[in-house]
Amino acid sequence: MEQFLGGLSILMQWQNLLVIPLGLAIGIVVGAIPGLTSDLGIILCIPLTYGMDPTMAILMLLAIYCGGTYGGSITAILINTPGTSANAATLFDGYPMTVKGQAFKALQMALFASTIGGLISAFALLFLAPLIAKITLLFGPAEYFALAVFGLSVIAGVSNNSIFKGLIGACIGLFMATVGVDNISGTARFIFGQRKLMAGIDLIIALIGMFAISEILMKSKYNPKTDHKSISASAITKDKITKDEYRRCWKPIGLGSLIGVIIGATPGTGGGLAAFISYNQTKQSSKHPETFGHGEIEGVAASESANNGACGATMIPMLTLGVPGDGATAILMGAFMLHGMVPGPTLFAEQGNILYAIMLGLIVVNVFMYIIGSGFTRFYAHITRLPYEILAPIVMTFCIAGAYSTNNRVYDIFIILIFGIVAYFLRRMDFQLVPILLGIVLGPLAEKNFRRAMVISEGSFKIFFTRPISCAFILIAVGSVLLFAWKNYKSRSAKAK
Amino acid sequence: MKLRYNTEIISGAVFAVVGAVLWLLIPSQIQTMEKGAVNAQTLPRIAIGGMFIFAIGLLLEGLFAREKKELVITADSFRSGAFKKELRSIVYCLFLVAYCLIIQPLGFVISTVLLVLAVMLYYGARKWYYYAIPLAMVGIVYYVFKVLLHVSLP
Numbered sequence: 001m002e003q004f005l006g007g008l009s010i011l012m013q014w015q016n017l018l019v020i021p022l023g024l025a026i027g028i029v030v031g032a033i034p035g036l037t038s039d040l041g042i043i044l045c046i047p048l049t050y051g052m053d054p055t056m057a058i059l060m061l062l063a064i065y066c067g068g069t070y071g072g073s074i075t076a077i078l079i080n081t082p083g084t085s086a087n088a089a090t091l092f093d094g095y096p097m098t099v100k101g102q103a104f105k106a107l108q109m110a111l112f113a114s115t116i117g118g119l120i121s122a123f124a125l126l127f128l129a130p131l132i133a134k135i136t137l138l139f140g141p142a143e144y145f146a147l148a149v150f151g152l153s154v155i156a157g158v159s160n161n162s163i164f165k166g167l168i169g170a171c172i173g174l175f176m177a178t179v180g181v182d183n184i185s186g187t188a189r190f191i192f193g194q195r196k197l198m199a200g201i202d203l204i205i206a207l208i209g210m211f212a213i214s215e216i217l218m219k220s221k222y223n224p225k226t227d228h229k230s231i232s233a234s235a236i237t238k239d240k241i242t243k244d245e246y247r248r249c250w251k252p253i254g255l256g257s258l259i260g261v262i263i264g265a266t267p268g269t270g271g272g273l274a275a276f277i278s279y280n281q282t283k284q285s286s287k288h289p290e291t292f293g294h295g296e297i298e299g300v301a302a303s304e305s306a307n308n309g310a311c312g313a314t315m316i317p318m319l320t321l322g323v324p325g326d327g328a329t330a331i332l333m334g335a336f337m338l339h340g341m342v343p344g345p346t347l348f349a350e351q352g353n354i355l356y357a358i359m360l361g362l363i364v365v366n367v368f369m370y371i372i373g374s375g376f377t378r379f380y381a382h383i384t385r386l387p388y389e390i391l392a393p394i395v396m397t398f399c400i401a402g403a404y405s406t407n408n409r410v411y412d413i414f415i416i417l418i419f420g421i422v423a424y425f426l427r428r429m430d431f432q433l434v435p436i437l438l439g440i441v442l443g444p445l446a447e448k449n450f451r452r453a454m455v456i457s458e459g460s461f462k463i464f465f466t467r468p469i470s471c472a473f474i475l476i477a478v479g480s481v482l483l484f485a486w487k488n489y490k491s492r493s494a495k496a497k
Numbered sequence: 498m499k500l501r502y503n504t505e506i507i508s509g510a511v512f513a514v515v516g517a518v519l520w521l522l523i524p525s526q527i528q529t530m531e532k533g534a535v536n537a538q539t540l541p542r543i544a545i546g547g548m549f550i551f552a553i554g555l556l557l558e559g560l561f562a563r564e565k566k567e568l569v570i571t572a573d574s575f576r577s578g579a580f581k582k583e584l585r586s587i588v589y590c591l592f593l594v595a596y597c598l599i600i601q602p603l604g605f606v607i608s609t610v611l612l613v614l615a616v617m618l619y620y621g622a623r624k625w626y627y628y629a630i631p632l633a634m635v636g637i638v639y640y641v642f643k644v645l646l647h648v649s650l651p
Contacts, residue, residue, distance in 0.1 A: 040646075044646060044647065162505070162555070162558075164505075164509075164551050164552075164554045164555040164558060165505075165508070165555065167547065167551040168508075168512050168547075168548055168551045168552055168555065170547075171516075171544045171545070171547040171548035171551065172544075172548065174540060174543070174544035174547075175519070175541065175544040175545060175548065177540075178540055178541045178544065182529075182537040184537070185529055185530070185531050185536065185537045187527055187528065187529045187530070187531075187537040188527075188528075189526060189527045189537060189541060190519075190522075190526045190527070190541070191526075192526070213593070216589075217586060217589060217590065220585055220586045220588075220589035221582045221585055221586065222620065224620055224621060224622070225621075386630075387627070388620070389616075389617060389620035389621075389622045389627060390622075390627055390630050390631055392616055392620070393612070393613040393616045393617060393631040393634075394630070394631050394634045396612065396613075396616070397609055397613070397631065397634055397635050397638050398638060400596075400600075400605075400609065401605070401638050401639075401642050401648075401650060404605070404650060404651065405642060405646075405648040405650070408648075408649060410597070410600055410601050410651055413596075413597050413600060414597050417593050417594065417597055420593070421590060424586075426508075428504075429504040429507060429508040430504045431508065439544075443540065443544075446540075447539075447540040450535070450539075450540075451535050451536075451539070454533075454534075454535045455533075455535075459533075459534060459535070
């Protein structure tokens with residue numbers, strides 16, 4: 001209690017409260033530019049924190065992290081390109097809402113759900129950190145593999161009316177994920193003599209190509225004279241979230257936040273996976289799953305609450321065990337060390353006051369995020385009023401600069417173009433792009449842990465069924481696929497009648 | 498010439514061929530020294546094998562279980578509005594390919610300005626300020642990346 005109150009008094013110093021909005025503004029801008037991630041934002045701002053005291057520095061970097069995760073939803077909703085990979089699931093319903101003229105509503109919900117998810121995650125970090133850390137310690141290769149399989153079961157839910165197309169998409173994604181040097185054996189795979197492919201295909205490059213460039217190509221037939229719909233400024237912000245929609249979204253937000261906390265606290269996973277699983281679970285438990293993917297506000301709520309729900313939770317293994325949960329927390333861990341704090345079991349005993357100030361600060365970060373985001377949302381929504389002939393070259397400029405900056409090479413601009421053309425063909429053939437994305441995201445996690453588990457079990461598949469957590473994940477995955485198949489069968493029969 | 502098709506037949510056939518070619522390339526593209534049953538080739542084999550099997554499934558679904566569209570190809574087909582629309586997509590792709598080729602020698606600013614102008618002309622933008630906004634954005638992006646974020650652009 002003494003440390004808690006000490007932390008609160010440190011947090012309430014004006015300097016500490018001032019750096020939070022600054023960090024959030026940087027994070028939101030960086031997160032909203034496709035190709036730039038909150039990781040990059042944190043790295044770029046670490047030198048600015050050298051002269052700050054530890055609490056102030058970490059709070060600013062934490063604000064960038066949370067702001068970046070929320071910021072990525074803005075472009076996902078407005079231009080069908082997630083700013084960061086954690087926001088990929090927001091595309092499913094965010095962009096269709098924009099197409100329906102509900103961009104403002106989607107942005108409002110993304111902000112609201114991100115804030116609630118972030119707050120729940122911050123409270124989990126504050127009160128449940130040691131308990132959750134103990135549970136995640138039970139995760140071995142078999143559990144991670146089963147978790148990836150559970151994530152891949154989302155394919156059944158997002159394949160719409162052709163499961164074959166969904167499965168082919170997942171295979172394409174898994175194949176893409178294998179390009180480059182194999183981390184376990186060091187063997188080069190499908191690099192076709194191109195040294196630049198040794199490091200594999202960067203996820204954000206794939207995202208920009210698949211979603212932004214293919215969208216631009218899909219709109220190449222756009223005719224400004226007939227296709228442009230002029231919307232008045234007042235109409236844009238008129239369509240607000242109704243009380244009924246808030247009521248409907250509470251369940252997805254609660255579920256998403258919980259999933260975000262659990263997945264986020266599991267090292268090596270992250271907000272992207274949490275968002276996919278949350279979206280899938282929300283769709284499955286919905287009374288109207290057919291509306292998902294066509295601009296369902298509950299879909300935006302589910303994915304955004306989960307990815308921000310993971311933000312605070314990724315700090316749990318870092319602070320309690322000294323194990324970073326994802327890339328951003330690995331960088332944050334470096335920042336902790338730079339400021340003389342070594343994350344791990346002894347941190348609570350040695351610098352409890354500062355630690356409590358940071359954990360309480362995460363709550364303030366999320367409250368500030370809502371206030372700042374509310375101001376910006378109104379402005380962002382007006383982007384949809386721009387004629388497409390203006391928007392297309394702007395989007396292209398951002399995509400090109402974002403793709404180039406990922407690895408500082410022109411080669412990646414070629415890669416986004418290739419991905420864009422392939423994705424354009426797939427969209428013309430009525431394929432969903434999400435299964436490909438799932439394959440790319442979950443492929444490495446699944447492969448690495450499958451191979452490790454097989455080594456541990458000396459080649460026996462029993463390991464996945466004899467360990468309770470692994471078995472539970474696999475059973476839930478199989479159950480959810482069967483449930484989807486049953487629901488699809490029922491809705492088809494109903495339509496036939 | 499008369500063709501009966503659907504997207505399942507086209508994509509099923511394409512991915513069956515792609516899957517078969519990639520499967521044949523595995524030994525030359527993944528030269529692993531591992532001797533165990535599970536090695537660097539395992540996941541690629543699962544992914545590519547799966548792609549081939551599901552593509553065959555999709556092809557069969559397209560041939561026997563889905564409705565087909567009919568396309569009659571005559572000399573007039575190449576003068577139709579639909580064909581011209583498809584050509585527009587190819588022209589758009591060519592802009593992007595050309596951009597990739599000129600960005601290294603000309604640099605980010607000049608090549609992106611040229612791309613922006615090409616895209617605006619393609620859409621038939623007439624008002625001057627329609628050109629001004631994206632062109633200004635090229636300058637802003639360059640400034641933000643190069644000066645504020647210290648990300649070097651070509």
